[in-house]
Amino acid sequence: MAYYNFAYMEKIEWQVEGMTCSNCALSVTKYLQKQGMEDVRVNPIDGAVSFFKNEQGFDDAKIKQGIKTLGYTVVDSHLDAIQQAPLLSNNKKRFLFCLPFTLVLMLHMLHRVFPLHWLMNSWVQLGLCLPVFITGMWFFGRSALQSLQNRMPNMDVLITIGALASFIYSLTGAILHLGDEYLFFETTASIITLVFMGNYLEDVSIQRTQKAIKSLASSQKVMANMIAFDGDHKENIFPVENTVLKTGDLILIRTGEQVPADCKILWGDCAVNEAVITGESLPVAKQKKDSLIGGSIVEQGQVKAQVTAAGNNTVLAGIVQMVKNAQAEKPPMQKMADKISAMFVPLVIGIAIITFIANFVFFHISPGSSLMRAVAVLVISCPCAMGLATPAAIAVGLGRAAKSGILFRNASSLESFKNIARIVFDKTGTLTTGQFTITNFFSSIHTEEFKKITYSLEKFSNHPIAKAIAKEWKINEPLKWSKMEEIKGLGMRAEDNEGNVYEAGSYKIVPDGYGDVNHNIFIIKNKTVLGWIDVKDEIRPEAKQVIQWLHAKNIKTILLSGDKKEKCEEVALQLGIDEVIAEQTPAQKLEKISNLNAEAPTAMVGDGINDAPALAKATLGISLSDASQIAMQSADVILMNHGLKNLPNALGLGSHTYLTIKQNLFWAFIYNIVAIPIAAIGLLSPIVAALAMGFSDVVLAINSVRLFVKKVL
Secondary structure (H helix, E strand, O other), X not given: OOOOOHHHOOEEEEEEEOOOOHHXXXXXXXXXXXXXXXXXXXXXXXXXXXXXXXXXXXXXXXXXXXXXXXXXXXXXXXXXXXXXXXXXXXXXXXXXXXXXXXXXXHHHHHOOOOOOXXXXXXXXXHHHHHHHHHHHHHHHXXXXXXXXXXXXXXXXXXXXXXXXXXXXXXXXXXXXXXXXXXXXXXXXXXXXXXXXXXXXXXXXXXXXXXXXXXXXXXXXXXXXXXXXXXXXXXXXXXXXXXXXXXXXXXEEEOOOOEOOOEEEEEEOOEEEEOHHHHOOOOXXXXXXXXXXOOOOEEEEEOEEEEEEEXXXXXXXXXXXXXXXXXXXXXXXXXXXXXXXXXXXXXXXXXXXXXXXXXXXXXOOOOHHHHHHHHXXXXXXXXXXXHHHHXXXXXXXXXXXXXXXXXXXXXXXXXXXXXXXXXXXXXXXXXXXXXXXXXXXXXXXXXXXXXXXXXXXXXXXXXXXXXXXXXXXXXXXXXXXXXXXXXEOOOEEEEEOOOOOEEEEEOHHHOOOOOOOOOOOEEEEEOOEEEEEEEEEOOEOOOHHHHHHXXXXXXXXXXXXXXXXXXXXXXXXXXXXXXXXXXXXXXXXXXXXXXXXXXXXXXXXXXXXXXXXXXXHHOOEEEEEOOOOXXXXXXXXXXXXXXXXXXXXXXXXXXXXXXXXXXXXXXXXXXXXHHHHHHHHOOXXXXXXXXXXXXXXXXXXXXXXXXXXXXXXX
């Protein structure tokens, strides 16, 4: 097996127009893989395509042309899409063009009520059918041929064969003057027109599934008040699009305006609504040196700020991209549906042939009626429903989650929620706020020297306790170290130029024989304890309610921490947590999570560096937004509201998205299982079959869209 380091490969992201189903996405995927592209992801819902390019022989124009031969078009922007759009470029236009011809053709079926003798003429019917037939073949026929060439037959193969069969049969009847029973021009036109209508309705329905992510994306492009200085150092403010902002630019943000990019406040204070990121609409107070997230709204106050990230590097852009990447992923259930839909078209063609032979040979049905039954089988079959069942539900589930301040790193995480039997929590910064204050300390040396050593060590740590101590005891001239390292689960270790070794950490670093070890942080020099520090941390206000909700859902809760057993048990008692596993190193945490996973699917909620291995090992790793970067990168799910508040919502959304996927797949399978036999025995005409096929995908999309408003808790 070959392994690729994608960090050293360039990622390409394209927008591809013209994909209508999962088979289309499979065709594009297989083509790109044949061209040597790696980690190919194709989203049939929004047309997003991404891959890592193979540097050897990569030809941008050639690859785009190859995709075009499959029947799809790579566009570089929305403007390009408009400029490249040819006549009858979308399903709505094609449907409206074909509709008048088809309606007139259908009138001949009412000739007993409204005698229209001229319409009974076979050549008039051919003339009315021809524009519709040419339009259908130009769209469905080309797509069908290209899919066959790519060895991935799609739904258009079925539509093309059905329309071709009825058209050729009717044309033969017209040329040979075989009579009305050989004329099915209205069937040809109706099939094509109704499928265009169904595709258009499907487009509208599927676009609804992108509602949330489009709403997030629309927050990325706004106007900004840029600050510049003239030759006399006089301040000037002028409006610019945030797309032209760069890191380091100065901007002014007034009350009611949207923060145009990630930035840091230099002057002023304000109240900010960060609902676009966290899902929490309650304003957050911000002051000098605080960070503002692009896309949030300044509800009160006015600030001057310096841009820290712009364009695709902002937090909001990262969230949008993460959701899009997750949407393009295929969870195990979808891979199974893809395999079935890949075999579906040849299977249906076989059933249609058997239908014609059985009706004509064994049941002595006329050739015309037998053909219409075979055509009905072709037209009513819908492999699209199987292909779109999972992407449609995932698009809505991930979109709603993002709007609520919940980020799923991959689509498989949604499926993982269904089996979670227990949730393991870290203590510090997860069940507690992580906002520590120093309550007491002891030093065997001069107090100022003790504080200086402590700050010089702890300022390099990402641990919440270390951050709190460094913030409270900050000095301007810290000690300089020749060596510095952070030891996971223990603390900080440094060495000065004279070879003295200093340590700051938990009771685990205290030399044997030292008396009282019931303190939070110990400072040690050359294995001698210089002093200790006690800090106080508050339990998160929402923690108890979250634990109670989990217990109501029969989910077991476990506290897994490196802290002292007495302190862990105290927290567990207050919150009602089922089990406590304390005094664990990162390696022990990892081993414990492995053992728990072996017994039953386990989720882990953590926020620190020492939680990262366990988060990665758990069935589902869940991190908080104020966690360390390595913890966030190791997690499958990130809660963006600085707390546990959204954990029940994440579990509920995951479970209900999976339920929606199951409902969609059930509908897709049962529809085809029931509809094909009904069409085969002649209870459905090709016209009704085309209508039913079109609405099958609409039903699926509507069921997915229900996730926007469905109660998940």
